[in-house]
Amino acid sequence: MYDHLEIRCPRLGGEVPFSYCQEEGGDLPCQRVITCWQPYFPVEDYLKEKLTPAQWDRLFNQAPEHKVTSLVELIEAAKKRRGL
């Protein structure tokens, strides 16, 4: 019911609907989703119902990964996809 709402995404630098924020992290919402949306509707409650406790924990209770670490993860995943 909130999917059509729009906001300016500080990461992208443009307007996006809430539906985008829910899928930004692939199988997870964007890590900024609460920071951006909570003032407009109770997104925290909404997501608590929608996400599993494990997903919630992965998204919000873990320190952000070091950029270099996430790059190495992406490199390894890309190598696999390319059969290297």
Added chain:
Amino acid sequence: MKPVKVFLDESEIPKQWYNVLADMPTPMSPPLHPGTGQPVGPDDLAPVFPMNLIEQEVSTERWIDIPEEVLEKYLLWRPTPLYRARNFEKLLDAPVQIYYKNEGVSPPGSHKPNTAIAQAYYNKAFGIKRLSTETGAGQWGSALSMACQMFGLECRVFMVRVSYDQKPFRGIMMNVWGANCIPSPSDKTEAGRKILAEHPDSPGSLGIAISEAIEDAVGDEDARYSLGSVLNHVLLHQTVNGLETQKQLEKIGVYPDVVIGCTGGGSNFAGLCLPFVRDKIHGKEISVVAAEPTSCPTMTRGPFAYDFGDTAQTTPLLAMYTLGHDFVPAPIHAGGLRYHGMAPIISHLVKEQIMEARAYNQIQTFEAGVQWARTEGFISAPETNHAIAAVVQEAERAKEEGKEKVILFNWSGHGLVDLAAYDAYLTGKLQQYEMPEEEIARALQAIDGLPKP
């Protein structure tokens, strides 16, 4: 006639970048390999970065020479002018001098080419023929496109689909500079094809675009990946800005009390601020402020009062607009969110309390940006408006405290490709969040017993 701009002669452009890692008061934790748990080594990054940039990423040398070939390209728009914002000062009517470094004069209109040029050069020097990258709204993609063209490299930019559709002009800029701008997810990579098979109408995301750009580079000996923010070498290249600014201020005998920049990944903020951080580490009294986005309600709804700057009450009492030190907006309950995506160097300096992060909501920032355009003339990139909002806040504080201040900030780019965002603001499509009065009253109980300024 009072002077407005301070110029440097081309011969005065800094010949070295400044590396803050040499002056860090405490060591930063090394990034760990997700598989082995050991610190990430050069070989782990070699599939996507040339070794000369990896060396810069881990370097702790204080000064790193800027190659002649890079300086030659910088001179197309550098040294950039330092301005005194006299008209904005008049509007604010506060005891402040406001200086800003105009990074919007570069060909793509932002600070991004400071590292794009350097990265293109180092890749070329390493024998690379093609660079791949991702971009959100296109500021970075357009900067790298120009830089690659200047060094004879092919450039492929994966642009998040939703932005590609919304902002065709950035894509056209990339094409003019000879790059191939591809909406992501695309059918060019396995990662993109998988997403499209499941969600043919996917709007994409930065995460998908990064996966595509990396996959595009991995396994091709002639190709590498390029990132426009966050990493140490990116921040290093940006310091040419702050080093120029120091020379310009020295010419007019001024030193700032506060240095401000907007921060997403941290590169434009770092570019201006890190040379001043060096001064601070060596004893100068200066505030360094990172202005970041939030949707939290504006703090100006609270009174100007003495309060602690943090919930732990470890800072001295500060006179500020406050909703009480224990006011924690609901979004910030979730740990670590505020610094998600910020450069490790910046996060570390914030943690060490050498610099501070302040959040501004989008209404505040557009209000400040429109005031700015109506006085100084320049239409700022929406991200730059965060820095202007912080300038307004600093000026209001100076007025309340009756203290004279010199404020310096980074005008990181123009907003001429972002006019749709201004239209949304001007036509009232951006909604101001109004915090209930009872919530404000509850938060303010925390400062009941503290002295009043």
